[in-house]
Amino acid sequence: MIFIRNENLRRLLRVAIPYLAVPGLVLLGALVFDEKRHLIVSFGVAVLALLLFAAGFDRKQIGARRLVIVSVMTALSIVGRLIPVFKPIAALTILTAMYLGSESGFLVGAMSALLSNFYFGQGPWTPFQMLAWGLIGLVAGYLAGPLKRSKVFLLIYGLLSGVFFSFVMDIWTVLWYNGTFSPALWVSAVAAAVPHTIMYSVSNILFLWFLAKPIGEKLERVRVKYGV
Amino acid sequence: MRSLEDYHPRAVGLYFLAVTGIAVFSMNPVIVAESLFGSLFLYLVRHGLRDGKTHLATLGLFLVLTLVNHVVSHNGVTPLFVVNNNPVTLEALLFGAFTAAMITGTIYWFRSFSEIMTSDKLLCLFGALSPKLALVFSMALRYVPHFRRQSERVNASQRAMGLYKEDNILDAAKGGGRVFSILLTWALENGIITADSMAARGYGLGRRTSYTIFRRRPRDLVFLALSVILAALTVAGSFRLSHSYYPVFRVDVPDAWGSAGLFAYGLLTLLPSILEIKEAIRWRWYLSKI
Numbered sequence: 001m002i003f004i005r006n007e008n009l010r011r012l013l014r015v016a017i018p019y020l021a022v023p024g025l026v027l028l029g030a031l032v033f034d035e036k037r038h039l040i041v042s043f044g045v046a047v048l049a050l051l052l053f054a055a056g057f058d059r060k061q062i063g064a065r066r067l068v069i070v071s072v073m074t075a076l077s078i079v080g081r082l083i084p085v086f087k088p089i090a091a092l093t094i095l096t097a098m099y100l101g102s103e104s105g106f107l108v109g110a111m112s113a114l115l116s117n118f119y120f121g122q123g124p125w126t127p128f129q130m131l132a133w134g135l136i137g138l139v140a141g142y143l144a145g146p147l148k149r150s151k152v153f154l155l156i157y158g159l160l161s162g163v164f165f166s167f168v169m170d171i172w173t174v175l176w177y178n179g180t181f182s183p184a185l186w187v188s189a190v191a192a193a194v195p196h197t198i199m200y201s202v203s204n205i206l207f208l209w210f211l212a213k214p215i216g217e218k219l220e221r222v223r224v225k226y227g228v
Numbered sequence: 229m230r231s232l233e234d235y236h237p238r239a240v241g242l243y244f245l246a247v248t249g250i251a252v253f254s255m256n257p258v259i260v261a262e263s264l265f266g267s268l269f270l271y272l273v274r275h276g277l278r279d280g281k282t283h284l285a286t287l288g289l290f291l292v293l294t295l296v297n298h299v300v301s302h303n304g305v306t307p308l309f310v311v312n313n314n315p316v317t318l319e320a321l322l323f324g325a326f327t328a329a330m331i332t333g334t335i336y337w338f339r340s341f342s343e344i345m346t347s348d349k350l351l352c353l354f355g356a357l358s359p360k361l362a363l364v365f366s367m368a369l370r371y372v373p374h375f376r377r378q379s380e381r382v383n384a385s386q387r388a389m390g391l392y393k394e395d396n397i398l399d400a401a402k403g404g405g406r407v408f409s410i411l412l413t414w415a416l417e418n419g420i421i422t423a424d425s426m427a428a429r430g431y432g433l434g435r436r437t438s439y440t441i442f443r444r445r446p447r448d449l450v451f452l453a454l455s456v457i458l459a460a461l462t463v464a465g466s467f468r469l470s471h472s473y474y475p476v477f478r479v480d481v482p483d484a485w486g487s488a489g490l491f492a493y494g495l496l497t498l499l500p501s502i503l504e505i506k507e508a509i510r511w512r513w514y515l516s517k518i
Binding site (some may be wrong): 039054057061062063064065067068069070071072074075076078079111114115118121122123124174177178179184185188194210214215219220222226 | 248252253255280293296299301327331334335338339341342345348354358360361363364365367368369370372373374375376405409412413415416419422423424426427431432
């Protein structure tokens, strides 16, 4: 890391390696290799990625204001998950990431998954939900500029993140059921989960459509007024 | 002895990690059966015969998961009947049933886990890892009821001002949106005040520590040691176990080490139930002396 002079690139790498490369590699490994231990590997890597994030987060100097705002957004998305049928977690995660940066986005997504599961039931799926929603926030943070400029792009991102979340959770379902990845089972899991996928995507689009402007203005105001 | 809830979070956390970890990653039929029995028994001991609906829903899940396997797997040598030119085999049925048992067992473990490992205990576990995340964790959890109360207040004052009526869906939705908007502005401002107050009291100056009310007692150590030893025995014994689902369903008779592992896992799964039963008996015994 010492040899990379560009600070932004260094920062990107420090984030990209643990959160993107490792899970990506494992998913690739699950698709390519034929082994019976995919479940252990994927579970271990999901937990490891979250732990790495936690360790990195703690060493940083983060102001109390940002910390509190992240908690506020997390609490809002937990309350929002109590809404029947439509779930605003991903939408709120994306909005937070757009205005407060990718790290805050990852945190809101992951923490909302962990904490709302106290109401909805913890399980071995918790780390995967944390990682999936966290990644949606992380990427939204990197795309903050274009997402703020174009509403169409924002809605498309919402649609895609709903599909992404559903597909990742389907991979987990197959791994849990079968111990190893099976394309045929995955296709049937994806097919069985179509109503959920539609529900995720529709609620993302719906909430982003209605909330993007008011919440964006409020977060922007807090950011400008208090320098979060 | 006390019931499982009264033990130190670290001991309880490690126990659940061991018992569910082994259940999820081992597909040995005996271990799967032990896990399902132990978790169901613990749930029944804690709840009695109520919650019939929950059990029925889980049974439904069990049946669906058992049958899903036939979609993809036609391995095995014992065909039962043929659907669409694809044989439904005994082996695939058994594999589906044991996978379903593994998953339902884990679901029951996590039901007990959610009840026993409440958020304060989880906070105690992870607070040591990252005090900052622990702070976000506890603040967010604290805000949930806080926001709910505040939104009721906003709602009441909106209604008092006659700003929306309930008989019209569109109007009610507009009103709900307004309440949410007010709540969000208030929450962010309130958060800034909280943060400034934290900064004024010296947040961020020193290393953050986290406080827990849980104390380590000798019994926690005994429970911890017992779980670790039983789990280690199970893992050691599991290398001597062999079984197969395809092409023929077969469970080999284990040698001494293997049997010890299976016995250890059985004991591990029954440990919390034993504690609960013991506590219940003791309670009744004390009551009878009054």
